[in-house]
Amino acid sequence: MADTRPTAATNALARTAVEEDTGMRPRELLSGQRTCVWIATADSPTPELAYETSDLLLEAPNWSADSTHLVLNGDGRLWRLDLAEKSPELVEVPLHGVPPINNDHVLSPDGTHVFLSGMDGHLYRAPLGGGTGTRLTGDDGLLHFLHGVSPDGDTLTYVAIPRHTAGAPGQLALMPAEGGPSRLVDTGAGHVDGPEYSPDGAWIHLNTEAFASVPGHAQLARLPAAGGPLEPMVASDTVDWFPHLSPDGRFATYVAFPPGTLGHPENVHVDVRLVATDAWERPLRTFPLLGGQGTLNVNSWAPDGRRFAFVSYPMTDH
Structure with missing residues (x-):
């Protein structure tokens, strides 16, 4: 059988095409x-x-369902970091039929697949162990930025932004996890992000x-998944994301x-905050660091509910 793995030249061509279309490129x-x-x-x-590492900019850890490893993106690719090793090594997850990806990726509840946001503005589904990906979104004139999957694995929640419209606010959208038509959700005026x-x-x-x-003064909120108005979770002087x-x-x-702060920029001094969900206004822990973009874009909790990962x-x- 012919080797169908993408070559360096193929990857370079794909990346160039994506950058020309959306303006997105991997961070360094x-x-x-x-x-x-x-x-x-x-x-603690x-x-x-x-x-x-000083060789690769990694972002947005997901914790595997079996607690053995983290899944991160870097250089437009997906990586696995084995936590069982004394000196963990980073191993690329081989994906085919998927363009360079960004830091909006989530794992299926059963731990077998990963849902990905390509830098072409589309959403994809691929085997978590590597393999051929499937595009889920159609050519609807939108950029799609994935952030969540329902506990039953049936529905994806993402941010939809019109293509080629600088400064347009993101809207909350839902779609079947197997692909299909999306539904925009009315959340009122202003940009929304990080729906989970x-x-x-x-x-x-x-x-x-x-x-x-x-x-730009983003704050944390929630709304009923079945439909309903936004409810603020906490009011703060800081600009709060994800x-x-x-x-x-x-x-x-x-x-x-x-x-x-406007948006969620990179390389700024931020705090990762840990709160109890019955007292969002009182952080239990605060971790100051240089980061922002890439630090905590997606859910990084371990299955035990006690540990979580982030990136600086x-x-x-410094």
Whole structure:
């Protein structure tokens, strides 16, 4: 059988085509910068450094369903970091028929597949162990940024943004996990991002500018998955993004950007906050770091509901 793996030249052509169409390209480390993958717990103020490299910018860890490894993206590709090894090695997950990907990826509840956001603006599904991916979204004039899958594995929740429309706000959208027509959800004015189902499937948590008095002041909120109005979770002076609930629903993490931040930029001083879901206004732990984009874009909780992963990007003089 002929070798159908993409060659370096094929990858380069695919990346060029994607960049020309959407303007998206894989992020890279700055000179003197490194990637640090951390594991924190609800019980300790000190996170554990799980992996460090100055060769590759890694983003957005997902924790595998069997607790053995993390799944991250870097250089437009998908990577597996085995946590059982004393000196973890990064291994690429071979994907075919999938363009360069960004940091919006989630694992299926049964742990067998990964749902991916391609830098071409489409959503894909592929075997988590590697293999051929399937495009799920149609040519509907939208960019699709994946963030969640329902607990039963049937529905994806993502952010939809019109193509070639600079500055257009993101809208909440739902679609079947096997592909099919999408449904836009009315969340009022202002950009929404990071939509993710609660573990019981009853709510969708996200960040929104619907309650903002100044441009860009994203805050955390939720709405009933079956339909209904937004409910704010906490009011703060910081710009808050990407709420992620633990599998048992007891805890949540999110990224707090400095006041006045627009969007979720890279290489800024942010806090990763851990809260109890019955008291979002009182952080249990705060982890300051250099990061933002890539730090905690997707759910990174371990199945045990006690551990979670995040990424920082320190400079050598920090």
